[in-house]
Structures are given as structure tokens and as C-alpha cells.
Amino acid sequence: xxxxxxxxxxxxxxxxxxxxxxxxxxxxxxxxxxxxxxxxxxxxxxxxxxxxxxxxxxxxxxxxxxxxxxxxxxxxxxxxxxxxxxxxxxxxxxxxxxxxxxxxxxxxxxxxxxxxxxxxxxxxxxxxxxxxxxxxxxxxxxxxxxxxxxxxxxxxxxxxxxxxxxxxxxxxxxxxxxxxxxxxxxxxxxxxxxxxxxxxxxxxxxxxxxxxxxxxxxxxxxxxxxxxxxxxxxxxxxxxxxxxxxxxxxxxxxxxxxxxxxxxxxxxxxxxxxxxxxxxxxxxxxxxxxxxxxxxxxxxxxxxxxxxxxxxxxxxxxxxxxxxxxxxxxxxxxxxxxxxxxxxxxxxxxxxxxxxxxxxxxxxxxxxxxxxxxxxxxxxxxxxxxxxxxxxxxxxxxxxxxxxxxxxxxxxxxxxxxxxxxxxxxxxxxxxxxxxxxxxxxxxxx
Ligand code: ADP
Numbered sequence: 061x062x063x064x065x066x067x068x069x070x071x072x073x074x075x076x077x078x079x080x081x082x083x084x085x086x087x088x089x090x091x092x093x094x095x096x097x098x099x100x101x102x103x104x105x106x107x108x109x110x111x112x113x114x115x116x117x118x119x120x121x122x123x124x125x126x127x128x129x130x131x132x133x134x135x136x137x138x139x140x141x142x143x144x145x146x147x148x149x150x151x152x153x154x155x156x157x158x159x160x161x162x163x164x165x166x167x168x169x170x171x172x173x174x175x176x177x178x179x180x181x182x183x184x185x186x187x188x189x190x191x192x193x194x195x196x197x198x199x200x201x202x203x204x205x206x207x208x209x210x211x212x213x214x215x216x217x218x219x220x221x222x223x224x225x226x227x228x229x230x231x232x233x234x235x236x237x238x239x240x241x242x243x244x245x246x247x248x249x250x251x252x253x254x255x256x257x258x259x260x261x262x263x264x265x266x267x268x269x270x271x272x273x274x275x276x277x278x279x280x281x282x283x284x285x286x287x288x289x290x291x292x293x294x295x296x297x298x299x300x301x302x303x304x305x306x307x308x309x310x311x312x313x314x315x316x317x318x319x320x321x322x323x324x325x326x327x328x329x330x331x332x333x334x335x336x337x338x339x340x341x342x343x344x345x346x347x348x349x350x351x352x353x354x355x356x357x358x359x360x361x362x363x364x365x366x367x368x369x370x371x372x373x374x375x376x377x378x379x380x381x382x383x384x385x386x387x388x389x390x391x392x393x394x395x396x397x398x399x400x401x402x403x404x405x406x407x408x409x410x411x412x413x414x415x416x417x418x419x420x421x422x423x424x425x426x427x428x429x430x431x432x433x434x435x436x437x438x439x440x441x442x443x444x445x446x447x448x449x450x451x452x453x454x455x456x457x458x459x460x461x462x463x464x465x466x467x468x469x470x471x472x473x474x475x476x477x478x479x480x481x482x483x484x485x486x487x488x489x490x491x492x493x494x495x496x497x498x499x500x501x502x503x504x505x506x
Pocket of ligand 1: 222226264337496
């Protein structure tokens, strides 16, 4: 087992990883920017290294600084968390070259899945369905016109190197295509460093359902069931749950097996998520794969009784997944992403938290790195906490989440809590009747 791990992240996930290391008896090194000097991940790690100014590109994203911190503290491994360098194949390669274990899949698999058109093609080969669309990236306007007329409107233009729900353009009529195509290319260049875009059929009201994968380095690939992540705003998840109300055991077995086979075929190892868009006839279309731990992993942990972050570390250290093969789902779990933002306008709401009190009680779990009197920096992601509820049934989980949201006190900044309280009371949400259009419709009618 590793003796010391560097946590290449900040916020709640850095703390989550430190907790897992602590329980495994592994020493930890935190890295932090100048803005994060007083952060909890810095306080709870055994050692901490300042790696630069507040701006992420000059600190958390700066490979030479992260690697230097790892070298001077003499760690055996790096856990990248989510975001930042977690899906950077080059970073994983540098770790390998420096004989530091990168806790994640191989650089080759990260690179393959980071290119959405290559990932699509590879997953088709492996037996998954995809939505009709361009074969690879679309180079010219003539090509995009041709593909759009073949697959029919509406279509969606996406960045090949995209992520985080950004840089997507929906086009409903040909007149709008020219503008959308060039804007998408520009946004892809600015956001992801490459202008390449691809096209696929746009589904009006799909569900977003994803499968959690854990794979060891000895060829064992195990799915840990699905998560429903259809409650989104601007393509960003807001509420997630496990299991999905529309997935029965037969469907879970079938899709789980397909996903396991696909992951085996690419030699996957460590934690990963295979995302699908699902239509009304329960067709599962592969969308993309995230080659890292997800924000919403706790809901899977709650229904499977496992610790996925510990498992990631153990897998990287060579553990064989054996016992995990007969994983069973128990009860229901829901997660609300608590964002520092105005629930009406959705504008970020950074600033000083003047009062902070987390809910507790049976079946409630809070993942956070903020505290009373701390400053929520405008430099980073506005998600400041994750509130997770578990209960034997979905309705009890909703009721538990509702009361926990009510007891969650965060003063001094605005948060998404009032909005999430309303979602928990919504009749369609309660009935399990929703899709990715839920929030749009909800905000229009409320
Ligand atoms: P990202 O990597 O940026 O998260 P995804 O491909 O995972 O991008 O898409 C994010 C979300 O955007 C999906 O969950 C869904 O809500 C919406 N979306 C993406 N592609 C389509 C599509 N073809 N039809 C309908 N909605 C889509």
C-alpha cells in the first residue's frame, strides 16, 4: 500500500480523499493556491505545499508545480479528484515518467475518452449504441449542412474535447446552422484549446443515466449500478439519485453487462462513469465517458455500501476486485449539489459565510470544505457542499432530503438550497416523471 499520497485538488473532494487516506493509514499532502491558505483540506492534510496564486491556470492546473510538490514531499501516488488535472492524459504520463502512481486509468484510455468522437467510434465497436451524427469532427460548413439534413433537425453541435456541459449549440432550423457552427468552433477553441466540433441528433427530452464502473488492474470490471442525473440546469447536474426510477433489475443487468464488456475491451482500470442519454423507449445512447471519480459518486456509495475513493486507492496499489462482484443495491439515495449562487438568477454568489450549520441525523451525509467565517472565492467552482440522503425507499429519501435542506443553514451568501427545496416538493419529481428538460419547464412555470 502507498505510504503517502498527494491530493491534486481543492474543496470538498480534496477533503473526501484525505478522509479515505486517513482511514487507510496513508499520509497525505495537500496542495493549495494563495487563495486557499485557510482551507480545510490544507488543515487536515499531514503536509501542505503552496503551488501558486489563486488563478487555477497558475496553480491547480500547473503540471510542473504539482509534480514539484509531489517530488519534494516524496509521495508514492497522486489522487487527482475530479476536474483540474483528473482527465489530463499528459499529466498522467508525467506522473508515470516520475515514478509516481496516478490514481486513475492509463494515459491511453484517458486520451481516447477525452476525444469524444474517438470515444463514440470505439464504444460502437464495443457494442454500445450512439445517436446518429457525424463520424468524426466536422471540418466545413458544407459537411455540417449535409450531416444535419441526413439525420434531421434538431441537431446539437458539440466540442470534440468538450466537458462540463459547456460549448454546446442546439440547432433547430437550417437558417441558424451557419452562425451556430462558427460560434461552436470559436467556443471550443477558447474553452478547450481545439476548434474541432462534431454533430449528433438532439433528443428533445431524454433522461441522463450513467453507470459507475470500478475496474482493477487484473482485468476485473464491475459495474456499481446506475445514477439518474436528469435534473440539470444549463447542462450541469443539480440533483442526482441512485437508483433510477425507470431502470428495473432486468435493464440494469443488461446495460451493466454491456458497459462492463465495453470497458473490458478498452482495458479500463480504476473508477469511471459511462454516461447515456435515454429516450422514452428506453434506448440507451452512449454520450461520453468520464475517466475519474464523479461529483455524484456518494449516491452510489450509499446504495452499495462501498467507499469508491478508498477502492480507487486500493486498485491503484494493485488490489483485485473479488468481493465486489456481487454488489447489491439497497434503498435509495439522493444528492443535492449546494452551489454558492443566486437561486433566481443563477449568478455565482461568492463572499463570506457568516453562519454555517450542517444538518445531520439518520441517513444524512454532508461533503463540504466550507465553514463559518470562511470566504467562498470567486476563482473556483461555486459548488460548496453536497448534501446526500439515504433511506429505504425513494419517497423516504425525498422526505429526508427535504428536512435536511430545511435544517441546512448557510448565511452571508446565496445558495441553491431554496430551489432544491422546491424541487423536492414538486409533484413530477416525486412521481419520478422527469427528464433533462425538467428545470427549464420548472423555472418557466414557477
Ligand atoms: P459534457 O461533457 O459537456 O458534460 P455531455 O455530452 O455529457 O457533455 O452532455 C451534457 C448534457 O447535455 C447531457 O446530460 C444532456 O442534458 C445534454 N445533451 C448532450 N447531448 C445531447 C443530445 N444529443 N440530445 C439532448 N441533450 C443532450
